[in-house]
Amino acid sequence: MRKYGVIGLGQVGATVAYTLVQQGIVDELVLIDKNEALAKAQKLDLDDASPRLSSTTKIILNDYDALADAEVLIVASGNIGAIDMNSSKGRFGEYDLNQAIVRDIAPKIVASGFKGILIDIMNPCDVMTDYLQRMTGFPRNRVFGTGTFLDTARMQKYVGQATGTNGKNVSGYVYGEHGNSQFVAWSTVSVNGQPIKKFPGLNLDQLEEDARQGAFAVMAGKHYTNFAIATCGVRLAEAVSADAQLACPVSAFDPQFGTYVGMPAVIGKNGIESLIQLELTADEQASLAASAKFIKSQVDVLPGAEVNA
Numbered sequence: 487m488r489k490y491g492v493i494g495l496g497q498v499g500a501t502v503a504y505t506l507v508q509q510g511i512v513d514e515l516v517l518i519d520k521n522e523a524l525a526k527a528q529k530l531d532l533d534d535a536s537p538r539l540s541s542t543t544k545i546i547l548n549d550y551d552a553l554a555d556a557e558v559l560i561v562a563s564g565n566i567g568a569i570d571m572n573s574s575k576g577r578f579g580e581y582d583l584n585q586a587i588v589r590d591i592a593p594k595i596v597a598s599g600f601k602g603i604l605i606d607i608m609n610p611c612d613v614m615t616d617y618l619q620r621m622t623g624f625p626r627n628r629v630f631g632t633g634t635f636l637d638t639a640r641m642q643k644y645v646g647q648a649t650g651t652n653g654k655n656v657s658g659y660v661y662g663e664h665g666n667s668q669f670v671a672w673s674t675v676s677v678n679g680q681p682i683k684k685f686p687g688l689n690l691d692q693l694e695e696d697a698r699q700g701a702f703a704v705m706a707g708k709h710y711t712n713f714a715i716a717t718c719g720v721r722l723a724e725a726v727s728a729d730a731q732l733a734c735p736v737s738a739f740d741p742q743f744g745t746y747v748g749m750p751a752v753i754g755k756n757g758i759e760s761l762i763q764l765e766l767t768a769d770e771q772a773s774l775a776a777s778a779k780f781i782k783s784q785v786d787v788l789p790g791a792e793v794n795a
């Protein structure tokens with residue numbers, strides 16, 4: 487029996503839940519949101535789909551205890567309305583509100599006896615992932631964030647468009663913060679197996695900026711993003727369940743920096759199975775260190791963050 491949990495049933499959590507139910511990925515799904523009416527409505531809506539689906543998912547509502555035997559817990563709580571599109575704070579518009587969410591949910595997750603892998607989506611993603619790990623005290627391999635998995639998909643899409651290639655055939659990674667200090671490590675990027683430097687005339691700075699601003703391009707029209715991030719979250723959860731040993735960029739704890747930061751890692755049944763340390767250029771290494779330093783500075787000041795630092 488496969489059982490997952492999702493905390494936060496707004497645009498992102500609801501799309502994660504819908505994907506899991508619609509694709510028959512889980513047998514049981516624990517859905518949790520502090521907004522009882524919303525949680526109930528999401529369950530009703532998903533249950534209404536059940537007679538038309540080829541699989542059946544049992545949905546358990548607002549019961550932390552039911553997480554005890556869940557394999558994966560996806561944290562998609564947050565306050566998307568706190569992000570001001572016109573502010574340079576970006577995802578840090580949610581910083582104050584979402585750190586309080588961590589302090590609310592972390593003890594409840596621990597008390598539930600949850601023993602699985604926790605995947606954080608909540609923004610600012612690297613900071614909240616690190617804080618969740620510290621406040622739960624779970625081993626670091628069992629907690630990771632979606633990090634730059636989505637930013638890397640955006641980079642693949644834009645590089646694919648610029649080179650007339652399907653983005654699936656673009657490899658390489660966006661490193662660093664899921665936020666302003668992220669960067670494309672161009673030394674890792676190739677198109678159909680050819681290094682990016684073999685494609686002259688590309689405006690790499692613009693492509694990097696397009697990937698960095700990808701969320702805001704979507705938010706300009708609908709004030710949230712959901713499909714791509716839910717796809718990323720579900721893909722990572724499935725990689726855990728299948729012990730896929732999937733190499734992909736996520737927000738993982740790097741002892742070198744003492745914090746969570748976006749970098750390639752191998753995902754399997756233990757969560758982060760290993761970090762992939764690529765030989766970056768000196769500039770890329772410096773950008774990664776600077777991004778990690780910024781993330782750590784934002785976590786270290788949070789109440790209680792010193793406990794499991």
Ligand SMILES: NC(=O)c1ccc[n+]([C@@H]2O[C@H](COP(=O)([O-])OP(=O)(O)OC[C@H]3O[C@@H](n4cnc5c(N)ncnc54)[C@H](O)[C@@H]3O)[C@@H](O)[C@H]2O)c1
Nearest residue numbers: 494496497498519520521563564565566607608609710715
């Ligand atoms: N990492 C990424 O790449 C990425 C991409 C998109 C969105 N996000 C983030 O995901 C989060 C969710 O986005 P959204 O658009 O669904 O936001 P949303 O505001 O629509 O939904 C958040 C939900 O969390 C619930 N919630 C708040 N506090 C809670 C608590 N203490 N316990 C349980 N539930 C609680 C709210 O009731 C709400 O239903 C945000 O932080 C957003 O910035 C991250």
